[in-house]
Amino acid sequence: MELKAENISFSYNKKRQILKDVSLSVNSNQIIGLIGDSGSGKSTLCKIMAGYISHYSGNVTLDGKEIPDRDYYPVQLIFQHPEKTMNPKWKMEKVLNEAWTPTQELKDTFGLKDSWLTRWPSELSGGELQRFSIIRALNPKTKFIIADEISTMLDAVTQVQIWEALINHAKANHIGILAVSHDPELLEVICDDILYFNEINNL
């Protein structure tokens, strides 16, 4: 499969255009890195590609077809701050099973401990919470993952553990990944190709 963004242009308001004619594509067997200045519009592009923003111009397609948003959205966005995407009044077990019921194997792959399931989100570390948000996004219907600085707040060892697990799962299940990061060394290690945001944004 191919996830394609073509000629995406977007502004939040009349004062400033954020994206101009941005195009990129990711295949199912690929991990593509995206690097660029803070505030330049990377997360905005991620949100457009994952269906969070609709009033843009251009096209986002899967194998040439527009992505219907009435069903499960096959492009899943994982954010930098997992706690912001979780209901603080839900125990982790409910948070985890909100969209689908992950297999024990997947939980083991990400080192998710059973004892975490009975806690509140505020009682887990950033790295522990991020494992939950990644597993949540790996619904079997997911075809592409957009990882927007998902390991920025983690130490080096945890970062490697999480990326290894995610990449192994993605390769085995033909999931393509767009990985946004400010860390060129990380992208060099994990990506098949790296895109420079200022080169693809034609402002």
Ligand SMILES: Nc1ncnc2c1ncn2[C@@H]1O[C@H](COP(=O)(O)OP(=O)(O)OP(=O)(O)O)[C@@H](O)[C@H]1O
């Ligand atoms: N909802 C919004 N309304 C208005 N402006 C916004 C909104 N969200 C983001 N912006 C602005 O759009 C610009 C691009 O933001 P975006 O989050 O896409 O950048 P980024 O490249 O992801 O930056 P970083 O590397 O710091 O994460 C910024 O100037 C930001 O202030």
Ligand SMILES: [Mg+2]
């Ligand atoms: Mg961002």
